[in-house]
Amino acid sequence: MKKILFSALAALALSATTAYAADKYIPSEEVKRSQKEFSADRFGIFIHWGIYSMFGQGEWYLNYGVKADEYAKAAKGFYPIDFNAEEWARAIKGSGAKYICFTSRHHDGFSMWDTKQSDYNIVKSTPFKRDIVKELSEACQKEDLKLHLYYSHIDWTRPDYPRGRTGLSTGRDSTYSDWDNYYKFMNAQLTELLTNYGPIRAIWFDGVWDHDQDTVPFDWQLGPQYEMIHRLQPACLVGNNHHITPFEGEDIQIFERDAPGENTAGLSGQEISRLPLETCQTMNGMWGYKVIDTNYKSTTELIRFLVKTAGLGANLLLNIGPQPNGELPATALDRLKDMGEWLSVNGETIYGTEGSPFAEQSWGTATRNGDRLFLHVIKPGTTEIIIPSDLKVKKAETFASRTPVETKKSKDGTILRMDATPDVPDHIIEVTIKK
Incomplete structure (x- = not known):
């Protein structure tokens, strides 16, 4: 059929x-x-x-x-x-x-x-x-x-x-x-x-x-x-x-x-x-x-x-x-x-953004506007996110409170480490990347 x-x-x-x-x-x-x-x-x-x-x-x-x-x-x-x-x-x-x-x-x-x-x-x-x-x-x-x-x-x-x-x-x-x-x-x-x-x-x-x-x-x-x-x-x-x-x-x-x-x-x-x-x-x-x-x-x-x-x-x-x-x-x-x-x-x-530069992840997805990468974390309790190596991270911070997020380089890219993310519809982290 x-x-x-x-x-x-x-x-x-x-x-x-x-x-x-x-x-x-x-x-x-x-x-x-x-x-x-x-x-x-x-x-x-x-x-x-x-x-x-x-x-x-x-x-x-x-x-x-x-x-x-x-x-x-x-x-x-x-x-x-x-x-x-x-x-x-x-x-x-x-x-x-x-x-x-x-x-x-x-x-x-x-x-x-x-x-x-x-x-x-x-x-x-x-x-x-x-x-x-x-x-x-x-x-x-x-x-x-x-x-x-x-x-x-x-x-x-x-x-x-x-x-x-x-x-x-x-x-x-x-x-x-x-x-x-x-x-x-x-x-x-x-x-x-x-x-x-x-x-x-x-x-x-x-x-x-x-x-x-x-x-x-x-x-x-x-x-x-x-x-x-x-x-x-x-x-x-x-x-x-x-x-x-x-x-x-x-x-x-x-x-x-x-x-x-x-x-x-x-x-x-x-x-x-x-x-x-x-x-x-x-x-x-x-x-x-x-x-x-x-x-x-x-x-x-x-x-x-x-x-x-x-x-x-x-x-x-x-x-x-x-x-x-x-x-x-x-x-x-x-x-x-x-x-x-x-x-x-x-x-x-959301408005005026492009889709994520990488595939959907277990923690959520991303949107992008120029050098601003928005990580939409929908899995509560997330403590670590890896940004692929082709994206050069300058800094990362929570979108709501502008609290800095720890970043560390690795062979796979940049690791973001944070306290366990809260149980909210969407916890957003803004990452500034080099163009």
Whole structure:
């Protein structure tokens, strides 16, 4: 099975690139600036929200045997009276995050803006009649947060979408599809998002994997779509959560639920590219709101995962699933506050840093900014750390109190000796190295 899937993925990658391999993608100067800014941010917040929140079963609820016409009736009752984009933005800004990635349209096909391409949207199909993307865009600009928009290549409700391996029981005619029409629909929607909603720093695609088991490789025509995005907003980054090595035209590489190089969730393991990296992870267990999922990761776990991703030279995109009334869950708000407090003190060891110059160690990892090397010690009781010999140490001290740390040369490098490190989320030692 694994061999079959690998072959399908390889064919998918080939089919996705052949359409525009003749014109090799060269990022514009605007894209390069966005990539640099994106990499410096290191921390963003993912928002999965749509009418699926009303069922309290997560964002894939429509895939679990529900008929699309019955599911769509929920739109008539979707009235998130407590939604306040400015409150969201302030809370996220306070967390220390630098950007928001919002689900403009998930696999259920419901659009969270006033699209002219379909009446199945937040303004035309609900009594709420407010454009969520517009309000969020304005709030992000007010709080100096960059806005990324998630957009699904899948639609479990439209008859013209060529059926893949998901959404098979929603009631669509399995004998019918019209890719040309669906492709035009998607591009028209993307054009709306990129022309009517201010600066969008990234389009975050998802769903290419829906056809990774096709007998004949499916051509998503990504090349022209990516070119359109870069034409409409020259500084807009393109990312695609397809779980394989990036295609031509993509500007960031995405890893789902795992840090780059890991594959505990079975969704990664692909080669790590030279593009800016991002790993997305849930704050609890689900992406969309699930009423019984109160198993939130602790503040310590979240800080350590942020440190881990930064040590690998990647961003952390941490997800929240808002409640159907439009509020961010109270526990999520608590975690945002905790993250913000930690980053307000330790942010310079995360923001604008490069990944560790050496592999992750048993005691933790490192980040670097010029001649400043930050050792993030997450193993309590650590008393000794060896800095590899290719890094010439000038001095070492604790980041918080500026207490000197003993250094000693050895054949393996420089040994740092200290009192046993405390049981805290992250004990940071700053090492000054010779350039």
